[in-house]
Amino acid sequence: MSFVLVERPVPEVAVVTLNRPERMNAMAFDVMVPFRDQLVELGHDNSIRAVVITGAGRGFCSGADQESAGVPPHVEGLTRPTYALRSMEMLEDITLTLRKLHQPVIAAINGAAIGGGLCLSLACDIRIAAPAAYFRAAGINNGLTASELGLSYLLPRAIGSSRANEIMLTGRDVQAEEAERIGLVSEIAEDVVGRAVEIGQRIAGWSQPGVELTKRTLVNGLDASSLEGHMQAEGLGQLYVRILTSNFEEATRARKEKRPAKFTDDR
Known part of the structure; x- marks a missing residue:
């Protein structure tokens, strides 16, 4: 089973789907490593003018996989602290890859975007939410910090520092309607992937x-x-x-x- 699917519903727009719905597309390395590699490959495809990111099933991405995270590449022989550093570095590389991609990236947030999933959505250039989507900075709920993968940098810049502080420190859920109101997403759409592709096609019409x-x-x-x-x-x-x-x-x-x-x- 492929955990990352790539489709081209129209020639100029690629749709990348995280495909581990039974785990709400959690950030296991079996998912994130091929996801990062696919992004790099798409960045080199000059016929692709926009990239859409979405999730299979009822989740966009539920963040860290606390049950079956898998093993990151190139960690043989490392001590536990260094292993942890390399693991975080690999996940951070996804945020940076999305920001550096030549093409604009549109997040079609079909469901829960929790912890690292919220970070993933924020690394995209445009965010569209389905009515069932919701967002949570989950680190604080797990006894950790809410700051990860660029969240404390990107969220205040998207919605302002006061709202970002409140969301990150309380660990509460932000539903789709509130997310649209505060500017976390651009709009709400029933067919969230179709709408994202439509926006990608419009972008592709420009220079x-x-x-x-x-x-x-x-x-x-x-x-x-x-x-x-x-x-x-x-x-x-x-x-x-x-x-x-x-x-x-x-x-x-x-x-x-x-x-x-x-x-x-x-x-």
């Missing part, structure tokens, strides 16, 4: 370097030390696409001719 540079500046903006420095990076990206492609001229012609623009990203 490829334009989309990639927009994602890059949005991600880098979270770390920017000053507005002035970030605006310079934005400006260079804008000039890059303006000078090296004929996209602006094509967009202008298309508006005059009342037709969709066809971006070829070349001169």
Whole structure:
């Protein structure tokens, strides 16, 4: 049985499904290692313009697998403390891979996103929730910290520090309607995967370097030390696409001719 499924419902959008529904797609290494590898492979596929992440069954991802976590790669002969460090490093690499992926990543959150599953959703660029979806920063419920896999960095930036503090410190559930209200997700959709694919198709209609540079500046903006420095990076990206492609001229012609623009990203 494959724990990670990849489909292309339309040529330009890939849907990656965590496929261990009996464990609510928990973050066992048997799931996460092939998941990370598939993301890297998709990042190298230049025909893919957007990636959708979802879960099989009633869960998106339930976080750490407390019963059958499996074994991470390349840990033979390590002591227990080093084994733990390598395990965490492997899971952290998934967050970083999603952030660095060339394509925008859309989380189609079909159900529970708990602990590491909440982190996984936050590492995506856009989040769409099904009505049954809910979110929990579960570390605190398990006698640990609620901070893991970038959660204490990403959640405050998504919803503000006060709400993030309250959710992480109380360990309470956030239902889909509240998640939409506070900006944790963009919208609620009955057919959450179909809606995510639709958004991916819209993104695919724009200039490829334009989309990639927009994602890059949005991600880098979270770390920017000053507005002035970030605006310079934005400006260079804008000039890059303006000078090296004929996209602006094509967009202008298309508006005059009342037709969709066809971006070829070349001169």
